[in-house]
Amino acid sequence: MGRLVARTQGRGFYPVGHWLDDWLAEQGARDGELTVFLRHTSASLTVQENADPDVQDDLLDALDRLAPEDAGWRHSMEGPDDMPAHVKTVLTGVSLQIPVVAGRLDLGTWQDVYVIEHRTEPHQRSMTLRYLGT
Incomplete structure (x- = not known):
């Protein structure tokens, strides 16, 4: 188990795949599955295209x-962007299971793992990581 x-810096997509690969290397991971759980209700996780930023926009x-x-x-206690952020999180999710092959995330050529920040202000978003495999 680990934490990342x-x-x-506010609303947007933030790539975290490189950090996940670094963490897998520290664990000595080879082949298995990584579960990533985002510990928040107004941000989410996704696997999405990394080539054209227009996709994210x-x-x-x-x-x-x-x-x-x-x-x-x-x-609306936390501001006008909070409840919409909760709805967006329900639609997009807070947990991913990603195959690991040869110690790295088994993503497609044009994919990365992203934290999606749904709020307008900067936040620190904590993820719990769990690797199962060899």
Whole structure:
């Protein structure tokens, strides 16, 4: 088991795959599966394209259309972006299971693992890591 903290600078996609690969190397991982769990309710995890940043911008725009700030949310104690962030997290998820082959994440050529920050302010996002394998 391990822990990784990603510091965000507000709304956006933050690549963490390289940190996960570094952690796997420290563990002496070879072949198995990595579970990554994000310990927050207003940010999420995803595997997504890493080649064209327009994809990430389009996804952020799509999530904003699905959960806009001005939708009349009841929960607003932490600001107008908080409840929409919770909805976006429900839609995108906080846990990933990723195959590990030869000590590295078995991602496709154009893929990376991202923390998606749904809030406008910077945050520290904590992930719990668990590797099972050889």
